[in-house]
Amino acid sequence: MYGDQLCQTAFTYKFSISVGGAGRSIKSLGALIAYRGIYYLLPLGVATAMLGIQELLRGKEKARHF
Secondary structure (H helix, E strand, C coil): CHHHHHHHHHHHHHHHHHHHCHHHHHHHHHHHHHHHHHHHHHHHHHHHHHHHHHHHHHHHHHHHHC
16 A cells, blocks of 8 residues: 555656656655655554553553552
8 A cells, every 4th residue: 555655656746757847846845745645644643642541541550540
């Protein structure tokens, strides 16, 4: 799955070079990387934080019953 996303990103970058030139492609590559980071990494970070909070609260609850 990750390989497909990487190929899609590489294809989009190569396409933008051929269409818009090198100066425009660097800006679009930066925007593409930022978009991918927000789209994939932000939800992963939020889910990890929520899981961590849930586990901490569950651990405190188990400690009270012990």
